[in-house]
Each structure stands twice: as C-alpha cells, then as structure tokens.
Amino acid sequence: MEITKYPEHLAIIMDGNGRWAKKQGLLRALGHEKGAQSVRQVLEYCVEHHIPYLTLYAFSTENWNRPQDEVSTLMKLFLKYIKNERKNMMKNKIRFFVSGRKNNVPEKLQKEIEKLEEETKNNDKITLNIAFNYGSRAEIVDAVNRIIKDGKENITEEDFSKYLYNDFPDPDLLIRTSGEMRISNFLLWQIAYSELYITDTLWPDFDEKEIDKAIESYNQRDRRFGGVKNV
Numbered sequence: 001m002e003i004t005k006y007p008e009h010l011a012i013i014m015d016g017n018g019r020w021a022k023k024q025g026l027l028r029a030l031g032h033e034k035g036a037q038s039v040r041q042v043l044e045y046c047v048e049h050h051i052p053y054l055t056l057y058a059f060s061t062e063n064w065n066r067p068q069d070e071v072s073t074l075m076k077l078f079l080k081y082i083k084n085e086r087k088n089m090m091k092n093k094i095r096f097f098v099s100g101r102k103n104n105v106p107e108k109l110q111k112e113i114e115k116l117e118e119e120t121k122n123n124d125k126i127t128l129n130i131a132f133n134y135g136s137r138a139e140i141v142d143a144v145n146r147i148i149k150d151g152k153e154n155i156t157e158e159d160f161s162k163y164l165y166n167d168f169p170d171p172d173l174l175i176r177t178s179g180e181m182r183i184s185n186f187l188l189w190q191i192a193y194s195e196l197y198i199t200d201t202l203w204p205d206f207d208e209k210e211i212d213k214a215i216e217s218y219n220q221r222d223r224r225f226g227g228v229k230n231v
Contacts, residue, residue: 001216007172009053010046011194013186014038016178016202023202029073034204036081045211046126047092053127053168055099057186061135064104075106078132082112086119093125099165100134101142129168136188139165161189170194173218177203195221 014035021031039056046054059074082096089096096116105113113132143163147155161167171187171194179200183191197214199206 009169009171011055011171011174013057013176014203020202020204038206055129057131059132079109093123095123095127096120097129100132135185
C-alpha cells in the first residue's frame with residue numbers, strides 16, 4: 001500500500017524489552033540496550049518522513065516499583081543516550097524535550113536533560129518528547145494544582161491543555177508494541193481521538209518495516225472526531 005499521509009504527532013508505548021531479552025536468553029538490561037537502537041531507527045524515520053512530533057513512553061511513575069538494579073540501568077541508559085545523541089540532534093535540528101515529574105530523577109541525569117533541552121530549544125525540524133517519570137494521572141493532577149494555584153475558574157478544555165507538561169498537538173497515532181491491550185497511564189487526556197495500533201512485535205524488533213505497517217493502517221482510518229461524513 002502506498003502511504004499518502006503521515007501523522008503530525010506519533011506516540012509510542014515502547015514495550016517488550018524484557019521479554020525480548022528473555023527470549024534471547026539475555027539479561028533484561030541488554031533488552032533495554034537493544035531497545036535504545038529502535039529509538040534511533042524510529043527517530044530517523046520521523047526525520048526522513050517529516051513527522052514533526054514524536055513522543056516515546058520511556059519510564060513511567062510506576063516503573064520505580066521495578067527491581068532497583070533495573071531502575072538504575074534505565075537511568076544510566078537514558079543518560080548515555082542523551083550524551084551520545086547530542087551531536088545527532090543538533091545536526092538534524094531535533095528539539096529534545098522531556099515530559100514528566102522532576103522528583104526522584106538523579107541529579108546528574110536531570111542536569112543533562114536540562115542542558116540538552118536548552119541546547120536544542122531552537123531546533124525546528126522535529127520535536128522528540130520523552131515521557132520520563134511520567135504518568136498521565138500525575139500530569140492531570142499537577143495541572144489541576146497549577147490551575148488552583150493560579151486562581152483560575154471556569155476553565156475550558158483549551159485552558160486545561162495549557163497546564164499540561166507540554167503544549168504539543170494531540171497524537172494522531174498511538175502505537176503500542178508487544179501486544180498488550182492497555183494504555184498504561186499514558187497521555188489519557190491527549191489521546192481522546194488518537195488512532196490506536198497494537199502490534200505483537202517486541203520493541204527491540206520494531207524497525208522501519210514495522211513502522212510502515214502502522215502508518216499504512218493509519219492511512220486506512222476514517223477520522224471523524226465524533227462527527228459523520230457528508231453523504
């Protein structure tokens with residue numbers, strides 16, 4: 001099928017690193033490292049096909065409940081990714097942004113996040129939004145608390161959206177790898193009318209061909225946003 005349209009905002013729940021490693025007889029940490037390679041492939045795809053926003057669910061507020069050694073590995077891997085990808089982001093004019101709560105994130109990692117956000121803030125080809133220490137319920141609660149603090153009343157949906165972690169367009173397409181049929185506390189406000197695509201493919205195996213399959217499915221969707229087509 002020929003792809004004629006690409007989403008403006010692509011969001012992905014990257015799932016299956018641990019299961020991929022288990023299938024290979026490897027440690028879970030190696031699954032996360034392999035998953036980082038898929039991040040690069042997806043980002044390159046978005047740059048090539050002019051998809052201006054990419055949001056990746058990297059670490060949830062609930063992931064702190066995982067074994068401490070795995071949490072430590074994920075923190076180190078994200079720090080490594082930031083340092084390794086800095087030149088590539090500047091070269092390809094990629095804006096780096098992190099959505100999520102700042103508490104609990106190691107200070108060294110937080111400083112590197114802030115540094116890269118500042119360095120890339122004027123890049124305008126694509127925005128890479130990493131949902132890190134992110135939970136949608138937490139985002140909504142944080143937004144409500146900021147609204148209360150500002151003394152706002154009778155706010156609209158548009159007003160509320162401005163109090164979320166970012167002001168990016170809502171995702172057009174949400175992909176979840178590994179076949180799980182749940183949202184996992186991800187972008188609950190923003191995906192009200194997003195198209196969903198679930199694949200059994202584990203995240204480390206999610207390559208350009210798999211993205212094409214998702215985009216092809218997206219091209220077949222009839223997006224009406226609650227309305228009806230003219231007859």
